[in-house]
Each structure stands twice: as structure tokens, then as C-alpha cells.
Amino acid sequence: MKIVRTDFRKLQASAFAGILMVAAGGLALYVSFDARKSAEQARVHIAAQFAEADGKLKQVRDEESEVKQKSIVFNTLRERGIIGNEQRLDWVELLKDIRDKHRLIDLRYEIAPQRMLDGQVGNDFVVFASSMRLELKLLHEEDLTRLLDDLQRQAKALIRVKSCRIERLPATGDERGGGRANLMADCEIEWLTLRDVRSK
Secondary structure (H helix, E strand, O other), rough: OOOOOHHHHHHHHHHHHHHHHHHHHHHHHHHHHHHHHHHHHHHHHHHHOOOOOOHHHHHHHHHHHHHHHHHHHHHHHOOOOOOOOOHHHHHHHHHHHHHHEEEEEEEEEEOOOOOOOOOOOOEEEEEEEEEEEEEEEEEHHHHHHHHHHHHHHHHHEEOOOOEEEEEEEOOOOOOOOOOOHHHEEEEEEEEEEEEEOOOO
């Protein structure tokens, strides 16, 4: 088969059309690659925004849970009378009730003036303490542990035992039987209360 000059013209047109198609295909590939790159960047950006929003939501939920827990603790302390002014008359009545309940032989107490605990600058709630010296005669050591347990469980204050000294009482010939005290306890405890200084 012999190629003539007219065939070259036809081939030029086809070659030109082929070059145009290759160029169009290359352009389409470039545009699709650029679009894919932009889409990937957008996906990464949206994922980062979602992660940030999810982190903030988690933080808000954690803070909400913490506020609820603190609110429960606060309400419990307030209901027990630990938050607010000290209630010395209630303390005295409680001591009498515990003395009668456990049939303690002799119970004496002395309450010192209330004082603010040191190192509380800048707090909204301030801890106050009232020291009490307790002296009581005991049949056995369990009388003392019952007294302190009842105080810690029922008092309208937090009870902190600072010290307790127990000594055996000397035996006397005329005091025999089950009602005689064998021990003397001398304890120092603190009644702790919280007060909101912002309300003043």
C-alpha cells in the first residue's frame, strides 16, 4: 500500500485529534488529582474539627459530672450541719445522749473558743475548729471507742481526734463489782465546721 500526500493530511488531522485527546486526558487527570487532594485536605480539616468538638463535649460532660458529685457532697455536709455556724448546744445534747446510751460512769468536757485553722487564704469556705477536752471513766476501752464512733457518725461537725490517753485507776477495797470504773480516759478532740466567708 502506497501512502500519498493526501493521506498525510488525513493523518495530521487524526494525529492532532489524538494529541488533543491526550492533552484533555492529562488535564482531566490533573484536575481529578487536584480535586482529590482538596477533598483529602477538607476531610482532614473536618476530622480535626470533629475531634476538637468531641473533646470539648467530653470535657463539658466531665465537668458536669464533677459538679454533680461536688453538689452531692456539699448537700450531704450541709444536711449534717457541717457547713454553717457551729452548733454547740447540739454537741452538748449529743454527748449527753451518748453518755446515757452507753451508760458511761462519768463524762466531763470543756470546749475552747472557736478558731480559724491556719493556711486558708483565698478560699471561699473556711474551716473553723473548736477544741474539746474530754475526761471520762471507763469500765473498759470499748466504752471510749463507742463514744468516739458515735460522735464521728452523728455530730453536726467533723470530728478529729488529736490525742487520747488512757490510764488504769487504782483498785480500792470498798469498790468492788461490775459498776466500778477501771480506766480513766483523757482525750483532746476537735469539732471542725465549714463556713462560707462570701456570705458575710
